[in-house]
Amino acid sequence: MTTATCDHIARHTRPAPPHDVPALQRQGWALRLAALVLIAGLAACGDKAGKPAAPQGPAQVGVITLQPQQQQLDTTLPGRTRAYLSAEVRPQVSGILQQRLFTEGAMVQRGQALYQLDDRSLRAALASAEAALAKAEASARTLEATARRNAELVKIDAISRQAHDESQAAAAQSRADVGVARANLETARINLRYSRIEAPIAGRTSLSSVTPGALVTANQASALTTIVQLDPMYVDFTQSSTELLQLRRDWEAGRYQKVDGNQARVRIRLDDGSDYPHEGRLQFAGMIVNDTTGTVTLRAVLPNPGGVLMPGMYVQALLPTGLASDALLIPQQAVSRDLTGRANVLIVNSDDVIEKRPVELARALGSRWLVDSGLKAGERLVVDGFQRVKPGDKVSPQVVDLNAGQGGAKLPSAPEDGKRPAPANGQSVDIAAPRAGAPK
Structure with missing residues (x-):
């Protein structure tokens, strides 16, 4: 770029000197014109804000018609x-726990083995009981034979009556000794069988309170495990x-x-x-x-x-x-309460005018109230649009389907021109919150 070109640009871009009067006059006229445009805009906005709003029609509310129905009360x-059945498992004989035979938390059947105790001492007791029974039986055979001989001898007066009686008593005592020995043998067998602890009922087991090697005692306070059906x-x-x-x-x-x-x-x-x-x-x-x-x-x-x-x-x-049999159920959102706690609802009468009605509520059934008194079948109950109306207002009721969609039924928003489209008779419409700027 040459020096002449730079001088030309600087000459045309530098501000006008104070003695350049036409340029200053042009700048002043531009400022005055901008101020006039701003004032005119503000005046237009003021005129628009002062203009009265277009008249609106009756407020739109969502209603349902009360119908009696049969309702089961819970x-x-x-x-x-x-548990239907529950059994705490405890040992019935004392001994050292050798083995746990079940899986904790598993299902077991009645009679299934749960624990095994060390049974060597119990087997020894069983053998001793068997030997005692054999001894008692042998002694009983001898004494009974003696009693039979003495019974024959006493008939011919070969022995005294006293000897005969003593032999008969000894034979009877030997038979009793045999009975005792047999009972002891059965006890030893039962104790040996109890060394294998079995499930008394079928069901699911709980945790085991003992591990192999532990000493357990007969009828102890703490259970080994619990079985529940x-x-x-x-x-x-x-x-x-x-x-x-x-x-x-x-x-x-x-x-x-x-x-x-x-x-x-x-x-x-x-x-x-x-x-x-x-x-x-x-x-x-x-x-x-x-x-x-x-x-x-x-x-x-x-x-x-x-x-x-x-x-x-x-x-x-x-x-x-x-x-x-003739229950009236109303949505809970349709009920309001005054300062005293009394329940009230809004209904639309035959002239499409809002009325406030006190009601008595029996109980809550899910999201609805069971009405005890205050309402009759066939009346139109307001369920949406409470914020737009008050008692005595003329309204435009719209039938609502409370089961329409997951979010519930909603009223359509009012259009921009304030006109409200009327749905076909009996047609369900959606209930929504009022549009911002809509009349209350």
């Missing part, structure tokens, strides 16, 4: 699982006597129908909240109230083919207590 009671299983749970009395009053008043008497079906909910797939039967209902807790103990029997239930698990028993 009582949820806490309980614990119990897991199929079927017991579930013991308790119910308040107050609840039982109230339930009987409801039955007598005809509000609920009794279900299957004392052979009612019982469902189980596990500690993690999942439902147990197999139903059980109520086997026993206690008739004595615990004077400390005021409860009655109930017992159910459930099949346990997969071994899911284990003894000592905490579960919830769902016990059917009655049948409501």
Whole structure:
């Protein structure tokens, strides 16, 4: 780039000198024009903000029509699982443990060998008992032969009556000695058989409390292992006597129908909240109230083919207590409470006007309330759009399907122009939160 070119660029890019009046005038006019444009924009925005909003139609709310239905009533009671059969294995003879013959936690059959004790002393005791029996039998044969001879001799007065009586007594005593020896022999055989500890019932074993080489004693306090039968299983749970009395009053008043008497079906909910797939039967209902807790103990029997239930698990028993023939169920989100805790709902009357109605609720059934009083079949209950209405407002009710989709039914948002499309009669629409900027 030449020096002349650089001078040309510098001359055209440097600011105008103070004496260049036309350039300064042009810059001032540009600033004034920008200020006028800004003022005009602000005035236009002010006019637009001051313009009144377009009138909106009646607020749109989601409603359902109450229909009576037959509803089974369940009582949820806490309980614990119990083994159907349980046996603690203890030694019946003393000895040194030689061998464990089962796998801990495995299934065993009744009569299966679990432990083997050192049986040498027991075998020696058995041999001694056998010898004692043989000795007693030999002595008995001699004494009985003597008694028979003396019985013949006494007839011809060859011996005295005293000698005869003594020989007869000796023979009887020898027979008793034989009986004692035989009993001792049977005891020795039983003790030898007890040196091989067997399972008293079929079931699953727990951990072993001893290892080979340990000394065990007859009828010791600590069990060697425990065997439990897991199929079927017991579930013991308790119910308040107050609840039982109230339930009987409801039955007598005809509000609920009794279900299957004392052979009612019982469902189980596990500690993690999942439902147990197999139903059980109520086997026993206690008739004595615990004077400390005021409860009655109930017992159910459930099949346990997969071994899911284990003894000592905490579960919830769902016990059917009655049948409501004309039950009205409402979603829990439709209920609000005032400062006194009283439950209220909003309904849409025949003139499409919101009314506030106090209700009495009996119990919660999942995500719904069982209505005791305050509502009638055929009334339209507001289940969505509470924030947009108040009692006395004219509304546009839209039928809602609460089972539509996993996220529940939702109302469509209002369009930009404020107009609300009306769905076809009886058609379910989605319920959604109001669009930002929509009228309350």
